[in-house]
Amino acid sequence: MTTLIKPLSGWGRYPVQSCELERPERYAELLPSSARLITRGQGRSYGDAALNENGRVMLTERINRLLDFDVNSGILRAEAGVTLADILPVIVPKGWFLPVTPGTKFVSLGGCVAADVHGKNHHYQGSFGDHVLSLELILADNSQLTCSPAENIELFWATVGGMGLTGIIGEVTLQLIAVQSAHMMVQHHAAKNLQQLFKHLENSALDDRYAVAWIDSLADSKNLGRGIAMFGHHAGAHEIPADFGDALTIKARRTRSIPCDLPGWALNPLSIGAFNALYYQREGNKQRPFLTSYDPYFYPLDAIQNWNRLYGKHGFVQYQCVIPQHTAFDGIKALLQELSNSRRPSFLAVLKRFGAQGRGMLSFPLAGYTLALDLPIRDEGLFVLLNKLDEIVVQHGGRVYLAKDARLSAASFRAMYPRYEEWLKIKQTVDPQNRFSSSLARRLKISGDAA
Amino acid sequence: MSERVLILGATSAIARATAAAFAARGAALYLASRDADELQRIAADLRLRYDVEVRYGLFDAEATESHEAFFKSVIQHMPTLSGVVLAFGYLGNQQAAQDFSVGAKVITSNFTGAVSILSHCANYFETLQSGFIIGISSVAGDRGRQSNYMYGAAKGALSLYLQGLRNRLFVRGVRVITIKPGFVDTAMTFGLPGLFLVASPQHIGERIVATLGKSADVVYLPSFWRYIMLIIKHIPEPVFKRMKL
Numbered sequence: 001m002t003t004l005i006k007p008l009s010g011w012g013r014y015p016v017q018s019c020e021l022e023r024p025e026r027y028a029e030l031l032p033s034s035a036r037l038i039t040r041g042q043g044r045s046y047g048d049a050a051l052n053e054n055g056r057v058m059l060t061e062r063i064n065r066l067l068d069f070d071v072n073s074g075i076l077r078a079e080a081g082v083t084l085a086d087i088l089p090v091i092v093p094k095g096w097f098l099p100v101t102p103g104t105k106f107v108s109l110g111g112c113v114a115a116d117v118h119g120k121n122h123h124y125q126g127s128f129g130d131h132v133l134s135l136e137l138i139l140a141d142n143s144q145l146t147c148s149p150a151e152n153i154e155l156f157w158a159t160v161g162g163m164g165l166t167g168i169i170g171e172v173t174l175q176l177i178a179v180q181s182a183h184m185m186v187q188h189h190a191a192k193n194l195q196q197l198f199k200h201l202e203n204s205a206l207d208d209r210y211a212v213a214w215i216d217s218l219a220d221s222k223n224l225g226r227g228i229a230m231f232g233h234h235a236g237a238h239e240i241p242a243d244f245g246d247a248l249t250i251k252a253r254r255t256r257s258i259p260c261d262l263p264g265w266a267l268n269p270l271s272i273g274a275f276n277a278l279y280y281q282r283e284g285n286k287q288r289p290f291l292t293s294y295d296p297y298f299y300p301l302d303a304i305q306n307w308n309r310l311y312g313k314h315g316f317v318q319y320q321c322v323i324p325q326h327t328a329f330d331g332i333k334a335l336l337q338e339l340s341n342s343r344r345p346s347f348l349a350v351l352k353r354f355g356a357q358g359r360g361m362l363s364f365p366l367a368g369y370t371l372a373l374d375l376p377i378r379d380e381g382l383f384v385l386l387n388k389l390d391e392i393v394v395q396h397g398g399r400v401y402l403a404k405d406a407r408l409s410a411a412s413f414r415a416m417y418p419r420y421e422e423w424l425k426i427k428q429t430v431d432p433q434n435r436f437s438s439s440l441a442r443r444l445k446i447s448g449d450a451a
Numbered sequence: 452m453s454e455r456v457l458i459l460g461a462t463s464a465i466a467r468a469t470a471a472a473f474a475a476r477g478a479a480l481y482l483a484s485r486d487a488d489e490l491q492r493i494a495a496d497l498r499l500r501y502d503v504e505v506r507y508g509l510f511d512a513e514a515t516e517s518h519e520a521f522f523k524s525v526i527q528h529m530p531t532l533s534g535v536v537l538a539f540g541y542l543g544n545q546q547a548a549q550d551f552s553v554g555a556k557v558i559t560s561n562f563t564g565a566v567s568i569l570s571h572c573a574n575y576f577e578t579l580q581s582g583f584i585i586g587i588s589s590v591a592g593d594r595g596r597q598s599n600y601m602y603g604a605a606k607g608a609l610s611l612y613l614q615g616l617r618n619r620l621f622v623r624g625v626r627v628i629t630i631k632p633g634f635v636d637t638a639m640t641f642g643l644p645g646l647f648l649v650a651s652p653q654h655i656g657e658r659i660v661a662t663l664g665k666s667a668d669v670v671y672l673p674s675f676w677r678y679i680m681l682i683i684k685h686i687p688e689p690v691f692k693r694m695k696l
Binding site for chain 1: 462463464486488489492493495496499500637638641642643
């Protein structure tokens, strides 16, 4: 197969590395053609998870066929390169929805499994892998194996969250959830500070199937952690007004794109502060429940193509970590304090509650709270700050999300992922020569061989 | 009655996109190719995404002796076919194809095999007095260049064949459309050096189906290739033969 060598990056546009790309168009071509191979779906992981400096990157974007959909049971089987954006228009009109969805629909099914992604409903539904009924995995020796929670169980849970390092995910069978409408019933609650925000998220009277909080990352001192808790659920048929027409159809949304890189200074404490103040006022005032269609609710940023260009040509890092339940408030507060002291504005700061830890050996979620920050890369000082944040996370028994990561150290990774050794045993069994490898894997010294 | 379209060489990226564009407007499809596994996957995908009837069958462009029986079975499953899209082709390697034992495959896949199956289609539509034949040729067939003249010669011959067919079938109410794609982002071109203004297969597929609503006979896709090829065709041969193209 002809290959193409070119500079490549993740969604955060940092780092940029020279990779050799191949792009199969037939399912039978999903084979580990060379050593040092990693698959890449839509390239929506932020850092170097889908990069392979001086190695091969297999683009799976054309292995994207929907294979089977049982309208009665809500079981969908599709090739791993299919995107959630391809799946939704097929399943929603039939009364089904994704059991778990990340904040963009432009991700591949294989990527959702490999990163064991989560959504705003982790406290109810767990992560993506909890809904995968089975996987077709192509292994280092070219053999194909079915794995599921009942068959090749260990390999299944090493692959869910395994960052593509156990083999090539070929097909995914997924259990969908039933919905009565394509709309969401949403309610917002403003919080003056972090304490109040946590109270909102813990309050069972407010809680709903989906819960997320936006934080004004520039608010300081007594306002630290000021934000809005947002709750929602799939609207039931009885909640849809009669004049809405068919409850399961939505209008196509207009999309815009960022035509060029914004200058690095465009996002600064002043502009972000102004935006945050406005957003807090506007969204915080939505105290009464309102209806919105699933698209803007789950995928607000999908309306702006290339929104990663907002951060300028040097790119950005999304720092997402989770702090366990018992230390969550103190940990999150310490992180926000550190961020606020640095005067590095985060355009986005999101807090979510996680339910119980899943079974994926390298999966990110654990019971507690997760904080996500988008930080533009201006200078080396950012990395100093992020190392400090890592220390806080480790101290509180938390971890950083590999799908977002571009800079974590191997030592921190070991401290954060206690099931790594268990995972490594499986990896060494199925890929003794360590053919599946990525830039992230080498940076974190995740490896099948001792070297 | 809805459209019924036969896609020959249905597993290429352009064919997939063309099939999708037909399915999006409700056409029933018959997909043909050598690769049974891929046919099954593509058919399932089109059914799920567009809720249309999709059949498929094995077809080998090079096995010309099998074409008559193949076409009969298509007609059995899809009586009153509305049209056919000929999408198969084989670029090969020019260096290798300069040896005729290899080059013959380029000629058979792109030309002889195409003529064989299209002769059955043409006779069928002529009797029906309606229908369309869309042949995907290439800008490479507009002028012979040292870098790919075996492929170019076969595609050039296909363009001429389609032109003749158009002339013959016009009075019988059958449309023959020649599509000449430029650079398209497919497995054929992935990683090739010197590409520019590369179009997506989706764009090409949509434009191919859109030509049915227009009167054009020979369509360059994307359309600016008409002007690029106009210039290339008009370079005087004494100059052209000295160029590295």
